[in-house]
Amino acid sequence: MGRYKSFLRQRYRAILGYTGLICLISGLVIISPLLALLAYPEELPLAWGFLVPGAILGLVGLGLWQLLAPKKATSLTLQEGSVIVVLAWLVAILVGTVPFMTIQGLNFTQAMFESTSGWTTTGLSVVDVTKASRLILLYRSIIELFGGAGLAIITLSAIAGPVGSGLTSAEGRSEQLAPNVRRSAKLVLAIYTGYNIVGTIALKLAGMGWFDAVNHAFAALSTGGFSTHPESIGYWDNAVLEIVTIVLMFAGGLNFVTAYLLLKGNFKSVVRNGEIRFQALMVPLCSLVILFGVAIGLYPQLGKAIRVSIFETVTCFSTTGFATVGYTEWSSIGWLMLILMMLVGGGAGSTSGGIKQLRVYILYRSLRWEIRRMLMPTRSVTEPSIWQGERRHFLQDDQIRQIGIFVFLYLILFCIGSAIVAAHGYSLQESLFEYASTMGTVGVSVGVTSADAAPTLLWTQILGMFLGRLEFFTVFVGLVRLLRDTRPILT
Template identity: 70%
Template sequence: MLLERKKTNRYSQFLRQRYRAILGYTGLIWAIAGVVILSPLLALIFYPEEINLAWGFALPGVILTIVGGLLWWFLAPKRVISLSLPEGSVIVFLAWLVAIAVGTIPFILIQGLNFTQATFESTSGWTTTGLSVVDVTQASHLVLLYRSNIELAGGGGFAIIALSAISGLSGAGLTSAEGRTEQLAPNVRRSAKLVLSIYSGYAVVGILALWIAGMGWFDAVNHSFAALSTGGFSTRTDSIGYWDSPSVEAVTIFLMILGTLNFLTSYFLLTGKFKSVIRNGEVRLMALIIPLCVLIIFFGVAVSLYDTLGKGVRVAIFEVVSALSTTGFSTVGYSDWNSLGWTIMIILMLIGGGTGATAGGIKQFRVYALYRALLWEVKRMLQPKNTVTEPNYWQGDRRSFLNDNQVRTIALFLFLYFLVFSIGVIITAAYGNPLPDSLFEYASSLSTVGLSIGVTSADAPVGLLWTQIVGMFLGRLEFFTVFVGIIRLFQDLPSILFK
């Protein structure tokens, strides 16, 4: 009995040491989130008339930065330790939960939203969804910029941002929990810095390109951030359709595709390793899906709705890329689209973008892997009984093999995804929305897309908004991170708190 008690005490001490490190690293991410909340104040240089709104950002931003900084300073270990996947999940879960909670405050203090509306807007921003309950015609420049900034930070991923600041971290638990398992360099910190460099470079190029295409500087900054993060918040009620410009649409399409590409693929593209890009399964899948769906949307929807052939082509290309990349920008409304168009858009939203990118959805790699697994299974049935085969695919610049464990994990993820999707659709329909509208709107929420056919609004029922909030949160953190983080916390807290 005494020996058992000693073992329990040793385990409790071990857990306390690990959770000191966990809280220390979480504090760093909270501090970064605090700086992001403060970042719109830089725009006061250009909009000094909005100085009276500064306290709405300064109050939550300063408090979160100080609290996070103190946790980082006092609790983070002096020698950086490796994190397991469950520990990384706890950090990511706590980081996102607090960032969203504190991120609601500017919307309440400045925009006058109630708690549910503010939580919805904050969740939509940090998770890069883009569904909105804010009237952009009544919002200040600071609030509009704040929405774009939290999308940019949420798309980059707090784990990636934090890893670039932590010297020498060799464990991949934090990046895995963020859903980014591929590295650009052998060292995690260096890989994180490369990701941030690519992301920042794209943002700057996007701002300049949109300005040249005809946007003002303020709109260009906001839409570049929203396109690269595949977030979709716009400064205009008509989104990109406000400009009705082929040049603006072309630049935005390019930025959305960059945002949905795996960062490793982007790295190969920038370094001239085109062979590695071409044989990537996700790139091949996109090269098939985009032209095919553009043709279906054009001939099945656009050609009979819009005045000119050019307008129909532009609409088909833009809306397909926006849905597949999970960005959520639009150039037209969908109320006059037929069932074929809605069905294609729902499928594209559910598929989503690249793994390890800023996009949401099921992710193209999982779809491609299941396709390879299906071919493998059919081939295995036709071959002699004792034949040993494994389907291969290219991951970066190396050949990888798909095994039964990976297929099982993907299948479990899909089961969870469609289970949550079904529950969300049922709840949405229960509030009196037609089934097609419910399917479209919750696919947009769960896949963090942001396209809407009018179900989402400031006066939507509280229960409906919270259903979408849960969907956006689970969709961005891909279920397992949330579940593992919560389960680990409930398992460990009794041992930490009580001897």
């Protein structure tokens, strides 16, 4: 027992050390909006609201990192990675509430909602953007940017030496761009950074000012959706701007492995990728349903109707949450299509949320295989497969079973969350829509989410956003492992 206790303490020194590094990075993220003071010096009196919490979190994180982290990089199991991810995200979200409370004047529940929405790249908001300072608006976009990159990915790129895949797997990014996890993380960050630089310039050229361009590039590529205007992208009513934003949302919702193959010019592997084929079928199909089922009847000009149908399809499929129009006048078929797309979500290993297109595609392939197997001779042997990256993967029963369990659990929690929203007096249609947006980390709203919403409603959405971003198994494994290990360590 004594040897086991000593082993646990040694492992938790490493866990707390790596958590400290993520806290250090999170503290710097909270402080980073102060760079905008060079352009907006009149907001200098607001600086303390970012500087104090960011500095405290950064110093505590630095202390943990220097004192407890192992001198040589230690491989992490999936369970240990889950503990780090859960702890780091909870701390980042909690400390991230401070600027919203001290500067924007939100209460704790509202600030917790806004912080969770930002770090999880959801984009639902209780902030009145017409009255918010530029520092707050930029802060919201920055935490979406870093939340989209993944705190674990950022950490892995900073740790010296090769590190085991436990941390990145706990973030829900099991595929690597390179054999070495640290190099893979650096490639992800390089792609992500390049996206944002190009995206900002493209939005500026399409008609936005620099401040709006920076915020919307961060929000689009993180599939977050925070906007600087209540009307979101609809504020500009600019077709070119919408096209640029659609491209950025597609990029944000794309698996980083697929993006890497595109940059390498390996189009053959991209074309046969299951997720790409799924998108190539579903995006045009859903756009056509919305066009003929909703848009043509509401928007007299054909060009406007086409723009709306394509944009709203992409914003929901990528889980970004930008909007060009409101949905209150949409027909039931339009609401149904948006709900289904928000539930499915974006690509696995991307910045998006939802069930993920890869899981849905695997279930579809498994269904085809099961039907085919029933019709084949008894002794025939066959196995379903999909293409991921440059390799063909044969699907195992345990993988299909785990995906089935995940989807079942996702839908159960979606039903429970929707029921709680409905219990607050909203219609079933509104409740299903809002909670699909919440759990899918999408961010489009039909008016349910607001600053004056009941605290119980906001906390239900906070839980949905957290579980939707980190995925249930990671949260469950991390919390159970933490609770199980705490007693023997302390006794």
